Amino acid sequence: xxxxxxxxxxxxxxxxxxxxxxxxxxxxxxxxxxxxxxxxxxxxxxxxxxxxxxxxxxxxxxxxxxxxxxxxxxxxxxxxxxxxxxxxxxxxxxxxxxxxxxxxxxxxxxxxxxxxxxxxxxxxxxxxxxxxxxxxxxxxxxxxxxxxxxxxxxxxxxxxxxxxxxxxxxxxxxxxxxxxxxxxxxxxxxxxxxxxxxxxxxxxxxxxxxxxxxxxxxxxxxxxxxxxxxxxxxxxxxxxxxxxxxxxxxxxxxxxxxxxxxxxxxxxxxxxxxxxxxxxxxxxxxxxxxxxxxxxxxxxxxxxxxxxxxxxxxxxxxxxxxxxxxxxxxxxxxxxxxxxxxxxxxxxxxxxxxxxxxxxxxxxxxxxxxxxxxxxxxxxxxxxxxxxxxxxxxxxxxxxxxxxxxxxxxxxxxx
Ligand SMILES: Cc1cc2nc3c(=O)[nH]c(=O)nc-3n(C[C@H](O)[C@H](O)[C@H](O)COP(=O)(O)OP(=O)(O)OC[C@H]3O[C@@H](n4cnc5c(N)ncnc54)[C@H](O)[C@@H]3O)c2cc1C
Numbered sequence: 001x002x003x004x005x006x007x008x009x010x011x012x013x014x015x016x017x018x019x020x021x022x023x024x025x026x027x028x029x030x031x032x033x034x035x036x037x038x039x040x041x042x043x044x045x046x047x048x049x050x051x052x053x054x055x056x057x058x059x060x061x062x063x064x065x066x067x068x069x070x071x072x073x074x075x076x077x078x079x080x081x082x083x084x085x086x087x088x089x090x091x092x093x094x095x096x097x098x099x100x101x102x103x104x105x106x107x108x109x110x111x112x113x114x115x116x117x118x119x120x121x122x123x124x125x126x127x128x129x130x131x132x133x134x135x136x137x138x139x140x141x142x143x144x145x146x147x148x149x150x151x152x153x154x155x156x157x158x159x160x161x162x163x164x165x166x167x168x169x170x171x172x173x174x175x176x177x178x179x180x181x182x183x184x185x186x187x188x189x190x191x192x193x194x195x196x197x198x199x200x201x202x203x204x205x206x207x208x209x210x211x212x213x214x215x216x217x218x219x220x221x222x223x224x225x226x227x228x229x230x231x232x233x234x235x236x237x238x239x240x241x242x243x244x245x246x247x248x249x250x251x252x253x254x255x256x257x258x259x260x261x262x263x264x265x266x267x268x269x270x271x272x273x274x275x276x277x278x279x280x281x282x283x284x285x286x287x288x289x290x291x292x293x294x295x296x297x298x299x300x301x302x303x304x305x306x307x308x309x310x311x312x313x314x315x316x317x318x319x320x321x322x323x324x325x326x327x328x329x330x331x332x333x334x335x336x337x338x339x340x341x342x343x344x345x346x347x348x349x350x351x352x353x354x355x356x357x358x359x360x361x362x363x364x365x366x367x368x369x370x371x372x373x374x375x376x377x378x379x380x381x382x383x384x385x386x387x388x389x390x391x392x393x394x395x396x397x398x399x400x401x402x403x404x405x406x407x408x409x410x411x412x413x414x415x
Contacts, residue, residue, distance in 0.1 A: 003030050003320065006089055006099040008079055009256070010036035012044075012391070013291030013305030014105035015067045020313045020393035022069045030320070032071070033097060035089065037078040039064045042133055043383055044161070045302065048168055048338065050136035051143050052176045057133055060383070067391050079106065082262040084284055101286050101316060104272050106256035108161055108292040108300055114252040115156050115224060122229025127247040130169060131161065142246065143176070148185025149245030154234060155192045156224045157252040161292060161300045164347070166190070166250050167197060167207055168338045174214045175340030191219040191234065191242055200354035203347055206369050210339060253300070255293055271295035276351065277328040279312045286319070288312060297351065299333040306390050307332040310401045332403040334360065336379035344375035350403040358408040361399055365407060
């Protein structure tokens with residue numbers, strides 16, 4: 001009998017895993033259906049560059065259906081809910097899809113309404129986000145006419161997608177206002193709920209130093225309670241105020257909205273409780289999750305579903321064959337960190353090893369935790385790699401799923 005794998009979400013993770021599965025599984029015996037609500041695949045790392053006129057919305061968007069290999073059925077509809085007990089997905093167009101295996105890859109959504117005042121008149125007036133396409137385009141227009149003043153970049157809560165993107169925004173803003181010749185008229189402030197610039201000690205120190213060198217003020221341990229648009233101030237739960245002329249907000253995130261309408265599927269934040277090694281959900285044996293939707297202690301970054309893909313495909317094939325799931329994801333993540341002036345840093349880490357100095361993927365690769373022009377070129381070239389290698393699910397020689405230790409300066413690890 002033909003088995004059906006339904007993949008919810010045709011973004012980074014859903015697309016690459018659909019393509020990898022299609023190559024590995026016989027079309028006569030396994031049907032693959034991907035469901036997504038729209039037909040526009042946005043290369044999300046490109047959103048960072050739109051406010052600074054370094055790219056455009058058109059340049060980072062492609063038709064979603066064209067990213068799938070032949071033999072994959074793309075069903076365009078909103079997901080209303082999953083009936084976990086009966087192995088069914090109920091869609092907004094009235095269709096009910098039965099599945100043998102469900103892969104949840106519906107990512108994370110922005111929740112500005114979770115912060116008092118943020119979703120009110122201030123939104124897209126004095127407070128913007130570059131975390132979606134509409135916001136990034138509107139912020140570009142606002143930045144172009146910004147005469148100077150206090151620009152505050154605020155991460156409301158964690159976890160967020162690409163935890164380094166708000167720092168990159170600060171670095172690029174410093175560069176952008178220097179290009180415009182008004183840097184001396186702009187106060188840049190980075191406001192974060194963390195106790196430093198980043199979560200991991202070595203990277204936090206390096207990135208904190210970079211903020212300082214660039215004259216960007218760092219405000220830590222700040223949990224935003226209210227955004228007061230008329231007075232232009234953030235107010236924290238412990239009553240500290242940060243004033244702004246222009247706020248660049250990274251709103252709280254949560255899992256996709258349908259998860260909350262699907263009894264038993266998600267946790268309180270709408271993420272899917274998942275085994276961090278096998279990627280099998282803790283909800284039911286035939287449900288798996290990858291990417292931002294998975295409730296695992298890995299970063300919400302596109303490199304994560306990239307490195308998870310291989311593990312997930314192996315485990316799904318083993319599941320179909322009735323074997324134990326023995327492929328393990330080690331939490332491998334890497335991110336370029338654009339730092340302005342045609343330079344970038346690179347970090348590479350996993351569940352057990354924090355970002356360290358050295359090189360990636362071996363002793364002679366890209367420099368880690370160090371500004372370099374080579375990393376900037378890597379960041380720019382990544383978009384081509386994304387469309388032509390990562391999404392189609394090709395293996396890259398020398399870059400495997402597991403984090404390489406070779407090339408890293410392990411002695412930098414603090415105990
Ligand atoms: C500004 C920004 C910069 C970033 N920079 C980087 C970077 O430099 N490097 C990096 O590795 N990562 C970066 N990321 C993060 C990266 O883009 C995400 O982690 C990655 O796309 C996650 O993939 P995913 O498949 O889990 O989710 P997504 O790619 O977001 O896909 C989720 C899909 O689910 C669909 N969906 C959701 N709900 C429903 C529903 N109810 N019905 C139907 N369909 C639905 C959506 O339409 C979407 O297509 C960045 C993100 C942002 C926002």
